[in-house]
Amino acid sequence: MTLKDFIGEGDHFARHSGVQVLSVAENYGKASLVVANEHLNAGGVCQGGAIFTLADTALALAANSGLMLTLSVEASISYHRAAMEGDVLTAEAVALCPHPKIPAFEVKVTNQRGELIASFKSTCYTKKAALNGVTGLE
């Protein structure tokens, strides 16, 4: 199985939230979300949790690209612009520091006009366990 399928199919919450896995490479991940009615908050704009979940999925791709089980230990997100129903959001994760045990990643979320919607930063923890049955990236 590829890492792209392992997360694209195996991450139930990302799927439930409508997040699509786009691509993965060494220390890199990309995912997208089309903002629908179900993603809106009570104020009528895309809820922070939906944007976070999108960023977290791109992170999971990048962080696990070494095919070792890697978990997010903490994350911070800053919101820059509101995302509206119909917007197409893309999250790209890159490594800030490819440390073997506690790597750090940055994720930028942009909309279909290339405007920055959110900035996300996370510290991860790599366990001494290979990703079971995952043999390649995509």
Added chain:
Amino acid sequence: MTLKDFIGEGDHFARHSGVQVLSVAENYGKASLVVANEHLNAGGVCQGGAIFTLADTALALAANSGLMLTLSVEASISYHRAAMEGDVLTAEAVALCPHPKIPAFEVKVTNQRGELIASFKSTCYTKKAALNGVTGLE
């Protein structure tokens, strides 16, 4: 309409994610989530985005308890223990600083055994706009 209903019914993503609004008071909010199959990540534990969305909903209650439109500008979350399918998570938000323009809140997420699952901290921004049609807390 009460703030509890405004968010409990009007926050589509919280509802879609299975988050239940429990209570709201001045600078205080409480919400819960029963971890189901749809909340799991590819590693088989509750996805960070689901825990974040739960915390963010408790935050929305506390932050809007002055009945002025208040948005989260940034948030950071630290994960302490994994949450498993069947776990009942509760998030409680309290004010760190009840500033009129840029209040800060802290949210603790615990499981049914009272163990700390995650710590969440957020800076918000209060707009010069009352919450339309919301006349009380709960």
Added chain:
Amino acid sequence: MTLKDFIGEGDHFARHSGVQVLSVAENYGKASLVVANEHLNAGGVCQGGAIFTLADTALALAANSGLMLTLSVEASISYHRAAMEGDVLTAEAVALCPHPKIPAFEVKVTNQRGELIASFKSTCYTKKAALNGVTGLE
């Protein structure tokens, strides 16, 4: 040598910044700072870096209280009230999660009136190395 002396004397930047180590216990640390002219920023209030350094010193005490070398990997700080020249700030660090490898801590900074000045949260990383020559806490 005690951990209190190891950090109180060995942390040059904390000393240079006027931070005083007060006490240490298992997963707990306390330090203080009297805000002087040298701590002010261009706006005439205590600079964020001075408050951060105070919190970071309390963190170092708590995080190393197991007498294993433990480093802060990331930290976030929220400022709630300004601190003025002459204020006496106290930082108390407690464990959010006493994980053997990646523990997390919370630090609250208060002034002499007990008002909350800042909230600080950090993820740490414990190395497989004892603190050389440190045999007790205080």
Added chain:
Amino acid sequence: MTLKDFIGEGDHFARHSGVQVLSVAENYGKASLVVANEHLNAGGVCQGGAIFTLADTALALAANSGLMLTLSVEASISYHRAAMEGDVLTAEAVALCPHPKIPAFEVKVTNQRGELIASFKSTCYTKKAALNGVTGLE
């Protein structure tokens, strides 16, 4: 007075910490620090508070480049590599979002070899007050 001088001379803690203000432009700031003995922690590497103070000074330049009083409300820092005595650190701050009230900035700290030492992100708050007596950037 220029903003460069206002902060370079008026930020007492930055000066006390050895931080040098290098340049400022619209939504941009740059500062540096030569790691000396007084910046080391008990483990013999550059203390996190010193790196934070450096980043915070670059932030102050960028955040105040509109010549309106702008304060950091919260900040998060991730450490990627240790900095050693003799290292020359440079911090560059850029705007993530030039919002008129709650702008966000990112700061990258690198060493003399261009290696990333730390990533810093901050939400600021712009007050309705011009910077008294400051008439230009540098």
